[in-house]
Amino acid sequence: MDNLFDLNIEKVLEHWGVEHAIREIIANALDEMTLTGTKEIEISYSDGVCHIRDYGRGLQYIHFTQNENKEKLVATNLIGKFGVGLKDALGVFYRNHIGVTIHSKYSTISLTMAEKAGFDIQTLHAVFFEPKYPTMVGTDVVLTGVKQADLQKAKSMFLVFNSDLELLEKTNYGEVYTNKGDGKSFIYANGVQIASEDNFLFSYNITSMNAQMKKALNRERSNLGRTAYSETIKNILKNCVSTKVMRPLVADIGNVMTGANKDETGWVDIAAYAAKTLNKSGNVVFMTPSERAQLTNDQVEILAHSGRELIMVTDAVFGKISDVVNTFKTVSDEYRQGYKYRFIEYKNLTGDEKETFDLVTPITELVNKKYRRKIPSIKISETIRMDEFGFVTHGIWDPAENAIIIKRSILKSKETFAGVLMHEFAHYVSGYADNTRDFENVLTEMLGFVYSELSIKGEKPKKVGLFKRW
Incomplete structure (x- = not known):
């Protein structure tokens, strides 16, 4: 029937x-x-x-x-x-x-x-x-x-019938897949397509849905608006840890400056998370375009020798990650800590270089007369490490060496050599860093003392480059 x-x-x-x-x-x-x-x-x-x-x-x-x-x-x-x-x-x-x-x-x-x-x-x-x-x-x-x-x-x-999508990582919120060969991205909910995206870096399968998404999926499963699933996509990405997901994300961050980035890296919190996660590998360093533009040639060389991959990020992203990722300060600190000087003995200097270096004697006598301090060693090196601000200097007071170290090329000029040596003596006797009021006060005091000593001798002091940034 x-x-x-x-x-x-x-x-x-x-x-x-x-x-x-x-x-x-x-x-x-x-x-x-x-x-x-x-x-x-x-x-x-x-x-x-x-x-x-x-x-x-x-x-x-x-x-x-x-x-x-x-x-x-x-x-x-x-x-x-x-x-x-x-x-x-x-x-x-x-x-x-x-x-x-x-x-x-x-x-x-x-x-x-x-x-x-x-x-x-x-x-x-x-x-x-x-x-x-x-x-x-x-x-x-x-x-x-x-x-x-x-x-x-x-x-x-259905995801199950799309074998060309490679699974990259699973999380408690869902899964991340590659896109199709044509670059098209698809959003799935428990394996069934609910939307497509033209400018996403990955495809996603959402396996844990919030109330908003469940409501949107009540009957219609096609062409859901992004607002229904964007927060879940963010949660998926924030729970990813694999380089298969993090590296493409971070690589795409550099495209933000030109507007050619994918939509996921336009989310600042996702870009910041990806940067922090990739940083754990230790093989990257993050910098903004403006910071990169200000690097000197020496600093660029030091960055290259660090062996780290440079990742450019926006100011907004850098502001969220600068305290927890490798920056140029990380590179410069490591450089200074591991730096080895290439010292040159006095006997191996040229005649002109020896004549310049011999100014050490009258200068140290003046410093000792003023400050009654034990004079540190004065050494010449082919190369000089960066200072605490990341600048390659002409000279440096290095407590670890218990010496004032001056770059050999400075010996070409007596005036420059004298200025650098006095500058580093000011660091030595004061213990203060560049660009501080205390250091400037000590340097001014030292210069005044030198002028007064030369005046007593009836000599007119020559103009020396004491006020340059070394």
Whole structure:
């Protein structure tokens, strides 16, 4: 005996195509496979006839009701949560003249339009027959008159059928995948496509949905607005740690300055997180374009010799990460700590260089007369390390060497040599750093003392480069 089940559908979803209806049938089959732990679903096509087969418990009339499916509501990683997708799909099939036959051990089902009980209204009904295959396992949905292109479109909406997307990393919120070959990005929710993005760096499969997203997914699963899933995408990225995800993100940060970046790196908090995570490798150093432009040639060389990859970031990102990542200060500190001088003995200097270096004697006598301090060693080196500000100097007071060290090239000029030596003596006797009021006071005091001593001797002091930044 045939039984009619009113699906309560008079008008069907006009904006759904056949591919969307097929999507719902595939989604139900995949959910049943997940819930029952049975073998993979099978999808076949031949001469306009499509079979979508699962090996679960078999479709029954109860599955056509519109009540919430409690089993699906409590389960995780399922595509469907409400028992409305099947009914909508059947309505779309009927509107598009697609024949539908559903087989399970409980019954064989087809569709017809019939009068709604007690009313002069025609609605879509499911017709239940005695099962053609009473011993079959699972459910077989047979669609007749389907175009293969529509089936392929439907399958493309599922992550499981997109083998060209490579999984990069899994998190508690979802998964990160590569994009398709054409650069197109797709957003999936538990494996079914809900949106596409033209300017995303990755594709995503969201497996943990917040209330906002669940509401947006109530019935319509296609073309969701970004506001429905952007926060979840951010949570996915903030829980990633692999270089497969972090390195492309950080590499794209440099494109922000030109506007050629992907949308994920336009989110400052994501860019900052990626930078912090990649920094843990220790092989990178972060800098803003303006800071890079101000580096001297010596500093650029030191940066290159550090072996670290330079990552350019915006001022906004740098402001969030500068205290926890490698910066140029990190490089300069390591350089100074590990620096080895190339000292030159007095006997190996040229005659002119020796004549200049011999100014050490009268200068140190003046300093000792004023400050009564033990005079440190005065050494000449082919190279000089950077000072505490990251500048390569002409000379430096180095407590670790207990010496004032002056670069050999300075010996070309007696005036420059004298100025550098006096400058470093000011550091030695005061203990103060450059660009401080205390240091300037000591240097001024020292210069005044030198002038007074020369005046007593009746000598006119020559102009020396004491006020340059060494």
